[in-house]
Amino acid sequence: MKSAGITLIGLFLAANAFAAPIDAPATQPPVLPIPQNLVAKDKPGDSGGAVVLTWTDPVSLPAGADIEVLRAEPPAYDLQPIDHVAAGAGTYTDTSAKNGVAYRYGLRSSLATTDSTGAVSVAAATSAPVVSEPVSSHDNWFKVERTNSFIASVLFVIIVLGSIQVARSGKEIFIRRIAGLNAIDEAIGRATEIGKKVMYIPGIQSMDDIQTVASVAILGHVARSTARYGTDLEVPNKDPLTFASAREVVRASYLEEGRPDLFREEMVNYVTYDQFAFTAAVSAKMTREKPAAIFLVGYFFAESLILAETGQSTGAIQIAGQADPTQLPFFVATCDYTLIGEELYAASAYLSREPVLLGSIRGQDIAKGILILIAIAGILLASVHLVDISSWIRTK
Amino acid sequence: MSHLPPIGVWIAAFLTLSALSFLYKDNPFFRFAESLFAGVSLGYYVGITLDQTLVPNLIEPMQQDFGKHWDLLVPGLLGVLLYMRYFPRIGWVSRYALAIYVTYYIGLDFTRRLHGEAMPQIARVIVALPGPNPLAFVFVVGVLSVLVYFFFSMEQGPVTRRISRLGIWFLMISFGAAFGFTVMGRVALLIGRLNFLILDWIYPILGI
């Protein structure tokens, strides 16, 4: 019953549109052909609000003509133009649909010209539109075009959590030597010998950056060592959230090593919020106090050069680490050891030898191995022109 | 003297010269400029955060239609919680806000890492060899050797050691390239400042 009613309305509409073409010029130019095979469907795999139209262009569409898209809403079903699509597109997505509303879409050819002032005038009479079945948009449960990245994410989570589980069950996990991390104890040992402090700068970013989170974890280990050896530690901060985290971490480390007596609040201090003022204050401190070891681990920007160069000129052992490559050249040139890229994330596992963390490093490596194998296999397959699997991996 | 630059230009020129004076040595002018900058930049944060984020996204929606936007009280409350760490006895309540802030942004980061970085980049490596460009394999070798360098949980044999050494060399080339680009970036900043001093300040004074 209902559909018959709507069809009737549609017919009525089509007749109406024919009777009163929109913006019809005074003289009657030739009538344009109408598009064929119009199908309107809910856009799959989205949050709703979108309807996809597909059609075939009329064969004898004159040059310069395009396709006008119209839409009608219940209950009046009065077709209104909503957009123009270039000839040859054959598809259009209406992203302004409301979920659950049964729209009808219309298409017709239109030929408009733009004069030099930018005003648009219609050059040929538009034909009566072809009208679709009613269609409504709705939301879906899964974003189909992201299947590949979904599978990859799920696999990755499984691999990482699985490796953590394996590590927890007591399986020994090998981890290769990372020179920069081995040097941490050497640096702190030297500081203890000559009786000077260790300075740790956790970058200048806030805790929303994962490199800062990694750096704060490394700080925990450094603080445990300084607590053990009874060496003085100083952690100047630029970001207040990082400062709060760093102080808690250092306090916890001293507690764990059973040396709460050695912990002083001023060890972790807040300098200022301004990047350069921070840099100036910290490098002045380096020159005055000449720390024996300086750690520059975290996310650094332009200040890396000044901090690292000043540290080098004071003769400190310097260990730097950053995952983002932009400042690495300066660290490589001026520091004794540099953690490059992913090494930063592996550091907390390497230092603590905690099974959970080692397991996740193992998981990361397995994922990396799989990616390398996929890449090699993909290159081989593509080289013999069998199949191009890169399109399976490309994300949308 | 109608060609004299406006007062704002004089202020800016004075502050520019004060900041540059650091190059000769640390001096009160520089410290003045630096302290003023620290203060003004914080004040700028206050103004811009209030005017552009907190008022239009938090205060105005609740004023206009509280029934629709009452849930914005939640981020407001969490925001206030962040400041609770200044009260040592109940400082731990700020952990709630901190945990939400950190894990949300790290969750967002997760969506970028696999979907936006690892997968498109590995897809790019998969090309037919030998391609139209005879040197295309250099790219593939580079990516894979750098990845091998980043293997942590595997003992390096004679082969993998050589591959990862090659990876380091690729890394060094890119660090060198980054250094070359950085020179350009830093010099650009100085050019900008000297342009201001010469074109906007000195030339008008001289009437050029």
Place this chain on the structure above:
Amino acid sequence: MSFDFGRVALVLCFAIVPIIGIFLGLNAPGLRSRGPILVGVVAGIVPILAMYIPKGFVSGPEGMGPRLDNWLIILAGFALLLGIVNVLQNNFKKIGRRESGWFFSVVLLTGLFVTGGFGVYGALSGVGIGFNPDGSPTPFKYMTDWFFQPLQSTIFALLAFFMASAAFRAFRARNVEATILLIAAGLVMLGRVPILEFLAVPFPFFHAAAASGSQALGKLTEWIMDVPNGAAQSGIIIGAALGAASMAIRVILGIERGYLGLGKGE
């Protein structure tokens, strides 16, 4: 929709649970760490789910994902201002004790209160912080244009000088790796700007040779940037992406909780 599931779920997780957690935590110290971690798990998972589940209550315009995005924009605003309390504390202390350099603390606070005051006035009065209705700049904008901008630019411009001095003092071809770095840096610096043409300015005889040499160097630089540099960058990006993603899993699931000041003991 009368019952807005996304909103109710979010309010439950990020308001009701924390409030209950705070009250219970007053007497049970163990909950002071477990509560935040639990809430954090949800906050971390929502943006990931929103990427794959287009269902309205998750990622529709009013769903959990977009609503949480909105909330975090506001929370980020609060976080940005967090430093101010610290700065005020430190500087008032300095002035109170007449520590050395206290005068500069006065300068700092003056800058903060004047600029911030204009900003607060602009935001609350509705005039804004850009231009007045008549097109003239607001006081806040005046401060920004003539105090803030030149200072920030100049202080960063100092880096050009430090860079040159570092080039002279720090960049040494100590070993194979450093040598590769230096050669690549040198080639890129030659190829990005017309150095040969500059050097040939006084010698008209060499102009043509310099131009073609410059072209060739430019091509070589492009190749270095595209191929060896591009490959190394891709390698770093893929490796770091996996490292960061695995770290993200640990942080979201509360396995790595150091950032909250919680050691492994708790």
Place this chain on the structure above:
Amino acid sequence: MRAFLERLLRLDRRWIFLFVLLSVAIPIVIPLGLPVTTTESTRKAFEFIEAMKPGDTVLISFDYGPSSAPENDPMAEAVMRQCAIRKLRFIVIALYPLGGLNLASNAVAKVVAEYPDLKYGVDYVNLGYKDGASAVMRRMGDDIAGAFPTDEAGTPLAQIPMMKGIASLRQVQLVFTVATGIIGEWWITQVHPQVGTPIIIGPTAVSAPKYYAFLNSGQLEGMLGGMKGAAEYEKLMRAAHPEMERFYGSTRDFTATKGMDGQTVMHTVVLLFILLGNLAFFLTQKRAVR
């Protein structure tokens, strides 16, 4: 010779500073007019925008502050001018906390003064600044008005005619991010893969090397790398649109092209410093060994 080199190694760095100052200042007073060669990545960016249809929308995001303005300003201005000539509509936003908004407002004011025909709310709009960059991008992917309920001046988006057909980033044909630091990268790794909007970036030279990886993988449509990229863009604009001469031909205003003179001199100087430093280092090193 060695004695000289050893003295050189201990040289007060203020001499170096003075040398740097002069090598940048002199080319400003006496322009050299050295040629600029264009590179692939800049040409791709330029041609992408040239090929857009009149009426298309470009989102220009100011993700930098005064600290890198000399590099980024010329890019932003050039692209806005290109939009004005090609009759593209543009939306301006700022996501960089430290001064992005002020630069955006100034750049818009400058270009609008050059093209008085541009009508606010019809041809362009300035949505202002928002905290929490990556959360803002996510929100804009679904709903621009959700992230920016009002424009910079406080007008609700619903009252701005230009925003009528633009609900989310999906209705924007290009995002041009003028960036320093990390924010520009998020457009590439977050917005492009999740929303699909094409991205062109104008990064500072410091962060440019990283973006070659994204150019390679097709996640970027083009890139203007640092001041050199901006100068290349100016050259392309002058070649394609002769009326640009009134901006880029003037001897008085600052352009990236003019900045390249100073760059060339300074690059020569830095290379010289590296060579001298290494020479002195190795010769003195040898003697120490002996």
